[in-house]
Amino acid sequence: MVVSFTGPNRAVVHSGSGRTYNVSTEQGRYSCECGDFVYRQRRDPSYACRHVRAALIAAGMAAPEAVPIASPLETQRADDAAARAYREEARGAWEEAAATVPGFGEHEVRLTENEAAFQRLMEEARRGPVEYMYSDVLPDRNMTFGVEIEFEGGDREAIARDLYEEGLIAEPRQSPYHAGRLNPNLWAFETDGSVPTGGELVSPVFRDTPTAWQQIEKVCEIVRRHGGRATARCGGHVHIGTESPLDSRNERWRRLLRLVRSYEDVMFRMAAGGTSEGRHRGTGYTTSMRSVREWRQTGHYHAANRRSQTVEFRHFNGTLDPRQIQANVRLAAAVVAAAARDETDSALPEQEMPLGHHARSGREDDHSAVRRFLDTIFTRTRDKLSALWLYATSRWQTA
Numbered sequence: 001m002v003v004s005f006t007g008p009n010r011a012v013v014h015s016g017s018g019r020t021y022n023v024s025t026e027q028g029r030y031s032c033e034c035g036d037f038v039y040r041q042r043r044d045p046s047y048a049c050r051h052v053r054a055a056l057i058a059a060g061m062a063a064p065e066a067v068p069i070a071s072p073l074e075t076q077r078a079d080d081a082a083a084r085a086y087r088e089e090a091r092g093a094w095e096e097a098a099a100t101v102p103g104f105g106e107h108e109v110r111l112t113e114n115e116a117a118f119q120r121l122m123e124e125a126r127r128g129p130v131e132y133m134y135s136d137v138l139p140d141r142n143m144t145f146g147v148e149i150e151f152e153g154g155d156r157e158a159i160a161r162d163l164y165e166e167g168l169i170a171e172p173r174q175s176p177y178h179a180g181r182l183n184p185n186l187w188a189f190e191t192d193g194s195v196p197t198g199g200e201l202v203s204p205v206f207r208d209t210p211t212a213w214q215q216i217e218k219v220c221e222i223v224r225r226h227g228g229r230a231t232a233r234c235g236g237h238v239h240i241g242t243e244s245p246l247d248s249r250n251e252r253w254r255r256l257l258r259l260v261r262s263y264e265d266v267m268f269r270m271a272a273g274g275t276s277e278g279r280h281r282g283t284g285y286t287t288s289m290r291s292v293r294e295w296r297q298t299g300h301y302h303a304a305n306r307r308s309q310t311v312e313f314r315h316f317n318g319t320l321d322p323r324q325i326q327a328n329v330r331l332a333a334a335v336v337a338a339a340a341r342d343e344t345d346s347a348l349p350e351q352e353m354p355l356g357h358h359a360r361s362g363r364e365d366d367h368s369a370v371r372r373f374l375d376t377i378f379t380r381t382r383d384k385l386s387a388l389w390l391y392a393t394s395r396w397q398t399a
Contacts, residue, residue, distance in 0.1 A: 001051065003058040011055040023055045033127075109381045111371040118371055121381070125388035129274070129323040132217065134210040137330060139337045139379075141208045144241030145329055146310070149219065150318045152198035154228030159199075160189055162222045168215060174199055187219065194285060195233055205241070217322040224320050232281045234318025236325060238332040239310040245340040246311075253295060256311065256339035258348055260304045261289050263373045265353040267303075268397045270331060271315035273390030274324035280397045283355070286314045288399070290354040311336060327386045334377040334387075347376040356399025364396050 002014040009026040015034075024031040030052045031037070037049040048056070048064045056063040111118045138145070156174050164172035169189050170182035177191050177200075185204050192200040201219055206212035230236075246252045260267065272280035287302045298305040303315045313332040319325060338344045353369055370391050374384045 001054045003055050005055075005059070011058070013051040013054055015051065021051045023051050025052060025055045025059060025061065109384060110375055111384065112368075112375050118367070121385050121388050122367075122392055125385060125392040128389075129321070130327065130382075130386045130389050132213070132323045132326060134213045135208070137213065137326060138208040138333045139383075140245070140333075142244055143333055143337070144205050144207055144243075144310075145333060146203045146205055146239040147216065147325055147329065148203070148235070148237040148239075149201040149223070149320070149325070150192060150195050150198065150230070150234040150236065151201075151223050151228040151320060152195050152231045152233060154198060154223060155226040156199060158226040159223055159228060162226070163187065163189060163201075163219070166218060166222070168219060187215070194235070195231075198228055198234075213322070213326065216325055220320045220322045220325070228320065230275065230318040230320045232279070232317075235281065235285055235314060236316040236318045236328060238313045238316060238329050239307070240313070240332050240336045241310050242306075242336065243309060245336050252339050253306070255344055256304075256336065257289075257292065257295060259335055259339055259344065259376075261292070261354070262348050262352045263369065264289055264303070264355050265357040265396065266370050266373045266391075267315050267331075267335075268355050269358075269370075269394045270387060270390040271328075271394075272317055272397060273392070273394035274317075274327065275319050275321045276317040276394070278394040281317050288355045324390070327390055330383055330386050331377075331390070334383060338377040344376060347372070354399070355397060358396040359398045 004012045004014070006012055009024055011023045011025065013021045013023050013032075015021065019034075021033045022031075023033075028046070030041075030046075030048050032049050032051045034049055034051055037047065037052065040047045040049070046064070050066070053063040053066065109117045109121065111121070160169065160174050161172050163169045168187045170186050174189050174191060177193065179188075179190065181188050181204075187204060188202040190200050190202065192198075201223070203212075203216070203219075206215075246256065268280055271286075272278055283303075285301050287299070289298075289303050292298055292302065295306040301314065303313070305312050305314070313328075313335075316328045319328075349369075349372060358364060358366065358369070370388075374387055378384045378387070
């Protein structure tokens with residue numbers, strides 16, 4: 001961490017994660033903006049988080065003894081509790097916005113028409129991850145989905161053992177790549193040539209249920225606990241079932257292709273958000289859709305490709321943060337749901353935005369594309385906030 005002092009007992013701490021926190025080191029009145037401090041300080045007024053301790057040490061002052069490091073799952077839930085606390089404190093501002101800004105309601109914020117609402121949501125998105133949810137996550141509870149979680153490093157034997165003991169995989173060992181499932185209702189823990197020191201976890205077919213989200217949370221926690229990590233080599237693929245929303249109706253599939261082509265630049269930016277710190281892993285395993293005119297032209301590595309019963313979105317960087325995985329699933333599901341709606345045709349832009357469009361044109365500060373995109377695929381404000389967290393923590397990618 002890098003500490004920059006801005007005054008007596010005041011500092012800005014630049015974390016290794018890429019985030020920046022304002023810190024106070026005044027004795028007995030420590031403060032920090034991180035979720036860990038907000039959550040723990042409510043229980044222990046003398047608590048000093050790692051950012052406060054870094055500032056104290058940099059100033060040559062005695063730092064309180066560090067508390068034991070929490071487990072990844074405890075840390076995530078502490079962040080979620082801090083997010084809830086912040087939103088509770090900010091409720092007055094939200095109520096004022098709902099009363100004074102047209103369209104700023106719980107169910108619908110038209111970002112293309114409402115600059116004030118967009119700025120409020122962006123401000124909140126920059127404060128950190130949205131809260132992890134266990135129900136009512138997707139636009140349609142009957143939609144099916146699946147995820148592929150890649151990681152590198154870690155004790156693979158311990159990971160397999162714990163996954164097996166939790167009832168998540170069928171045998172306590174890592175299986176060869178695409179070796180087939182012993183039980184279709186369980187996860188598969190496979191080897192993968194793109195992450196030779198780690199592996200890939202492939203979920204069963206899920207619906208929007210607490211069990212599904214709890215399993216994703218537990219899988220991430222086990223991998224992290226045993227040293228696995230998401231690196232620039234890792235991908236985080238999302239499959240969305242197409243039988244219900246798209247059927248075999250050609251016009252809906254054509255609309256989906258137009259949608260992912262039209263907003264490819266936005267989707268690649270969001271795919272590098274969250275824990276990825278804004279840098280996409282590249283197109284080696286995620287080929288741009290720019291030259292695709294029909295679904296039959298897509299191959300296994302295209303950013304979106306049609307399978308027998310799903311469409312696979314390969315845009316996303318790998319992550320072991322379940323909140324980011326959930327945000328990715330919400331985004332992919334909303335794109336498919338929007339393709340099933342006839343009114344989406346009139347919402348598509350005349351000009352497509354392929355990967356690199358904004359970086360190449362020098363329009364890095366132009367947010368109009370994401371505002372249109374979110375209005376097109378989402379109707380609920382909280383879903384737009386989830387996607388804006390990905391957007392706010394990333395940047396426009398080059399082609």
